[in-house]
Amino acid sequence: MNYKYQSPIKFKYVGKPMKRVDAIEKVTGSAKFVTDMFFPNMLYAAVKRSPIPHGLIKKIDISKAKALPGVRAIVTGKDVPYRQGIYLVDRPIITMDRVRYVGEPVAAVAADTLEIARQAVELIEVEYEELPVVQDPRESMKGEVLIHPDLANYERLPIYNIEPEKNVFHHHKTRKGDVEKGFKEADLIVEGDYSLPQIYHAPLEPHAAIAYWDLNGKLTVWSSAQSPFTLRNLIAYAFKIPRHKVRVIAPYVGGGFGGKAGINMEGIVIALAEKIKNRHIKLVYTREEDISAVVRQGMYAHIKTGVKKDGTIVAMEATLIFDGGAYAEYGTNVVRAAGYTLPGGYYVPNLKTDSYGVYTNHFLGGAFRGFGHGELHWATERNLDEVAQKLGMDPLELRLKNVLKPGLTNSMGQKIHHDTGDMEACLKKAAELIEYGKKSKPSGPRKVRGKGIAGLVKAPAMPTNAGSSVIIKFTEDATVTLQASIQEIGQGFNTAIIQMAADALHIPPDKIHFVTPNDTDLNPYEWQTVASRALWTVGNALYRAAEDALDQIKNIASQVLGVAPHNLEVEDDKVFVKYRPEIYLLLKDVVMGYTYPDGHAIGGPVIGRGSFVPEMLTNLDLETGQGNAAAEWTFGAEAAEVEIDFDTGEITIIQLVGVFDAGTIINPITAGGQVVGGMIQGMGPALFEGIKYDEKCNPLTVSFTDYKIPTIADIPEKIKYDFVETFEESSPFGAKGVGEHPMISVPPAIASAIYDALGINLRDLPLTPDKILKAIENKK
Amino acid sequence: MKIKFIVNNENVEVEVKPNETLLDVLREKLFLTGAKEGCGNGECGACTVILNGKPVNSCLVLAPEADGAVIETVEGLSKNNKLHPIQEAFIEATAFQCGFCTPGFIMSTKAMLEKIPNPSNEVIIERLSGNLCRCTGYAVIIDAVKLAAQKMGGAK
Ligand code: FES
Numbered sequence: 001m002n003y004k005y006q007s008p009i010k011f012k013y014v015g016k017p018m019k020r021v022d023a024i025e026k027v028t029g030s031a032k033f034v035t036d037m038f039f040p041n042m043l044y045a046a047v048k049r050s051p052i053p054h055g056l057i058k059k060i061d062i063s064k065a066k067a068l069p070g071v072r073a074i075v076t077g078k079d080v081p082y083r084q085g086i087y088l089v090d091r092p093i094i095t096m097d098r099v100r101y102v103g104e105p106v107a108a109v110a111a112d113t114l115e116i117a118r119q120a121v122e123l124i125e126v127e128y129e130e131l132p133v134v135q136d137p138r139e140s141m142k143g144e145v146l147i148h149p150d151l152a153n154y155e156r157l158p159i160y161n162i163e164p165e166k167n168v169f170h171h172h173k174t175r176k177g178d179v180e181k182g183f184k185e186a187d188l189i190v191e192g193d194y195s196l197p198q199i200y201h202a203p204l205e206p207h208a209a210i211a212y213w214d215l216n217g218k219l220t221v222w223s224s225a226q227s228p229f230t231l232r233n234l235i236a237y238a239f240k241i242p243r244h245k246v247r248v249i250a251p252y253v254g255g256g257f258g259g260k261a262g263i264n265m266e267g268i269v270i271a272l273a274e275k276i277k278n279r280h281i282k283l284v285y286t287r288e289e290d291i292s293a294v295v296r297q298g299m300y301a302h303i304k305t306g307v308k309k310d311g312t313i314v315a316m317e318a319t320l321i322f323d324g325g326a327y328a329e330y331g332t333n334v335v336r337a338a339g340y341t342l343p344g345g346y347y348v349p350n351l352k353t354d355s356y357g358v359y360t361n362h363f364l365g366g367a368f369r370g371f372g373h374g375e376l377h378w379a380t381e382r383n384l385d386e387v388a389q390k391l392g393m394d395p396l397e398l399r400l401k402n403v404l405k406p407g408l409t410n411s412m413g414q415k416i417h418h419d420t421g422d423m424e425a426c427l428k429k430a431a432e433l434i435e436y437g438k439k440s441k442p443s444g445p446r447k448v449r450g451k452g453i454a455g456l457v458k459a460p461a462m463p464t465n466a467g468s469s470v471i472i473k474f475t476e477d478a479t480v481t482l483q484a485s486i487q488e489i490g491q492g493f494n495t496a497i498i499q500m501a502a503d504a505l506h507i508p509p510d511k512i513h514f515v516t517p518n519d520t521d522l523n524p525y526e527w528q529t530v531a532s533r534a535l536w537t538v539g540n541a542l543y544r545a546a547e548d549a550l551d552q553i554k555n556i557a558s559q560v561l562g563v564a565p566h567n568l569e570v571e572d573d574k575v576f577v578k579y580r581p582e583i584y585l586l587l588k589d590v591v592m593g594y595t596y597p598d599g600h601a602i603g604g605p606v607i608g609r610g611s612f613v614p615e616m617l618t619n620l621d622l623e624t625g626q627g628n629a630a631a632e633w634t635f636g637a638e639a640a641e642v643e644i645d646f647d648t649g650e651i652t653i654i655q656l657v658g659v660f661d662a663g664t665i666i667n668p669i670t671a672g673g674q675v676v677g678g679m680i681q682g683m684g685p686a687l688f689e690g691i692k693y694d695e696k697c698n699p700l701t702v703s704f705t706d707y708k709i710p711t712i713a714d715i716p717e718k719i720k721y722d723f724v725e726t727f728e729e730s731s732p733f734g735a736k737g738v739g740e741h742p743m744i745s746v747p748p749a750i751a752s753a754i755y756d757a758l759g760i761n762l763r764d765l766p767l768t769p770d771k772i773l774k775a776i777e778n779k780k
Numbered sequence: 781m782k783i784k785f786i787v788n789n790e791n792v793e794v795e796v797k798p799n800e801t802l803l804d805v806l807r808e809k810l811f812l813t814g815a816k817e818g819c820g821n822g823e824c825g826a827c828t829v830i831l832n833g834k835p836v837n838s839c840l841v842l843a844p845e846a847d848g849a850v851i852e853t854v855e856g857l858s859k860n861n862k863l864h865p866i867q868e869a870f871i872e873a874t875a876f877q878c879g880f881c882t883p884g885f886i887m888s889t890k891a892m893l894e895k896i897p898n899p900s901n902e903v904i905i906e907r908l909s910g911n912l913c914r915c916t917g918y919a920v921i922i923d924a925v926k927l928a929a930q931k932m933g934g935a936k
């Protein structure tokens with residue numbers, strides 16, 4: 001077949017650096033976040049939390065709290081004996097009979113002021129019977145202490161595989177080819193253990209929600225949520241109310257990074273609103289509470305790779321053990337996504353992966369920018385470096401040799417196509433940008449420098465039917481209000497969609513208004529703002545909506561002009577005859593229906609509608625991990641240059657480089673913003689971030705003082721990035737996501753650079769000075 | 781107790797508790813919600829306002845300390861419906877994403893540029909190291925500050 005795909009859209013605004021549409025609100029302080037919202041007669045909520053990591057609740061005494069003047073409602077787990085969770089329904093709204101981590105909600109209070117609510121919380125008395133604690137998921141798998149004795153009875157999607165006697169909430173298996181045979185054919189086998197701790201999203205805006213439940217039975221929730229529709233669904237499911245009785249409104253979100261996907265703390269304030277109807281109740285987490293609300297899972301990995309002398313990978317066997325924390329919920333899919341994506345962007349004919357999600361008494365691990373992928377790439381990219389070292393081959397060359405190319409299959413057996421994306425080009429461009437292989441001069445005599453590179457790939461990890469929809473409504477003057485329900489969380493979606501809509505509708509962006517805030521009662525359905533999927537799925541829905549609107553316009557004009565609709569074209573303010581552009585109607589005379597001089601009218605207000613669900617996706621086979629789970633991929637490569645101080649072990653990042661193939665770049669400004677911000681967010685966990693607990697499982701990182709995130713003083717001298725734009729043919733815009741990817745391979749690129757500088761391999765994040773000093777010492 | 785101060789050129793008088801913070805007074809009593817609470821602990825800078833010409837973490841200032849003070853918040857920056865040059869610079873450099881940290885950065889920048897009209901990279905980094913941003917990776921914020929300095933007649 002000689003078919004050649006061509007984009008149906010001419011790009012005039014797509015690809016241009018358009019200014020963000022949320023700019024003025026955000027620089028003037030008028031952008032509203034949930035915490036900025038006040039309602040008359042509003043109550044304030046506070047949460048009583050568990051001081052112990054694991055135990056049974058023997059008794060809760062709320063009598064003193066109840067007696068405090070100004071207290072309006074108190075709820076405990078008994079009032080809301082429901083569980084919630086997007087994939088595995090294991091997480092109580094307020095725990096009922098046992099606590100599983102320090103900070104777990106055990107009761108909540110609504111009062112006239114926050115001060116009273118907090119005082120009341122202090123007056124609630126809880127008696128516990130302490131249970132043994134499990135901190136290490138590898139220990140937890142022995143099943144000596146069961147964290148969820150009821151796991152087998154929890155509801156879950158059938159794509160997850162539980163092993164209740166081992167505290168395993170999901171066991172993903174990939175079985176591709178024959179690993180035994182593969183290892184027999186190998187000239188060299190390299191094995192290693194790699195680990196990383198839990199890390200915290202640290203959005204500057206903590207979780208916040210306001211709930212109002214009226215006597216008609218309608219519940220309205222304002223939440224700092226990435227996914228209002230999924231939140232509606234999960235609330236309705238947990239509280240057993242019809243979906244149409246729940247309305248979720250999400251104003252601006254002050255940073256999400258996955259931590260505000262699905263459902264989080266909303267249930268607590270809803271539980272209070274259920275008790276005290278017709279009152280707004282507001283709950284805003286403190287920073288300490290926010291750190292305990294959700295984190296990224298920790299991981300222990302074992303990777304074994306078999307290669308030929310020439311560097312061809314013939315087999316890989318991998319075990320990933322995730323520290324899922326006290327509840328899995330969303331985290332089940334993190335474990336699965338890591339499992340099915342391993343080994344990353346390389347062709348491995350014989351592959352065996354076991355990825356386990358395991359309960360511990362740590363904070364619960366949920367979605368975090370690029371979920372599962374930062375974790376798996378840390379292990380696999382590090383292991384590939386060690387393979388290259390043992391082969392005496394350059395690590396970049398080893399990667400280029402094994403990179404996935406059209407015609408080859410990935411871990412799930414999916415075929416790579418000419419438009420899938422080009423990791424080879426990303427690796428080469430990243431190498432060029434960092435001047436790979438060229439040493440630069442250290443800034444002092446006791447300092448050394450090195451450069452390293454790592455590849456990456458990620459597809460949206462989402463259900464096979466994750467849908468999007470878009471509505472385009474014309475107004476009397478042929479300007480447009482546009483509705484889609486992707487949430488603006490900083491990524492710049494509200495701007496990108498206007499650029500895409502302008503090109504799809506052939507009208508200028510200043511005639512399009514994107515409707516905010518996101519409101520499930522008013523907006524069309526959207527699954528979630530996660531997984532770097534918006535440009536791709538919404539792009540598809542938007543194109544359909546635009547075509548629908550244009551068809552309606554052309555049909556009306558066709559009747560008036562006596563010309564077939566397919567001979568009409570819309571541009572700016574006119575609909576005209578393609579071959580006689582001087583014959584036209586003004587759009588404003590068409591979009592509300594056309595009125596003839598005698599008064600009779602035809603057509604009607606134009607409303608374009610477009611819906612999209614991913615096509616041809618299937619679940620994975622639970623035993624082999626084979627199937628069509630990923631819709632499209634973004635490939636990339638990241639590189640780092642570091643300088644290390646021999647005496648202090650201190651690492652300075654001199655340069656960070658990122659190159660991504662995300663198809664068409666809709667807006668280079670916002671795409672660049674994602675890249676730079678993502679790389680710095682990846683640098684934190686590479687160098688210093690990590691949740692810490694003491695030996696009794698008490699969290700030690702409870703503020704920005706103990707949990708340091710990168711400051712303006714930490715950023716490298718140089719940050720460079722570029723894009724490869726392989727047109728993604730499953731999108732009319734050729735576009736896919738790049739929001740998460742920049743965070744993924746910064747740690748392995750830095751570790752690779754450290755090896756280049758010092759000849760030492762670090763395998764456990766974060767790469768702190770003490771680890772460097774110790775490794776230097778051991779090497780002597 | 782009652783305190784009086786000037787905020788964004790307007791005289792205000794509010795009833796406060798001695799342990800209340802200036803941030804709470806601004807946000808919850810005056811509904812000036814531009815300053816944000818990111819930590820309540822002096823660790824993030826999201827609550828930065830200018831108090832008697834100095835940038836402060838308003839979450840650490842007790843309301844009575846603000847009695848008689850002159851306070852500027854992000855809401856007071858745009859005058860006569862026109863953006864302040866620092867705001868223009870933050871837009872031109874796209875020095876924000878989610879925007880939650882932005883009012884704090886803008887107020888820290890204003891306080892800095894009023895004292896040091898032409899700051900070096902080192903000075904910018906030093907003066908803004910108390911403001912956290914989890915989205916942008918900061919490089920664009922440095923660009924914005926330099927651009928603002930230029931617009932305000934500092935750097936040539
Ligand atoms: S809220 Fe004041 S410094 Fe963070």
Ligand code: FES
Nearest residue numbers: 877878913914915
């Ligand atoms: S723009 Fe989101 S924290 Fe700075």
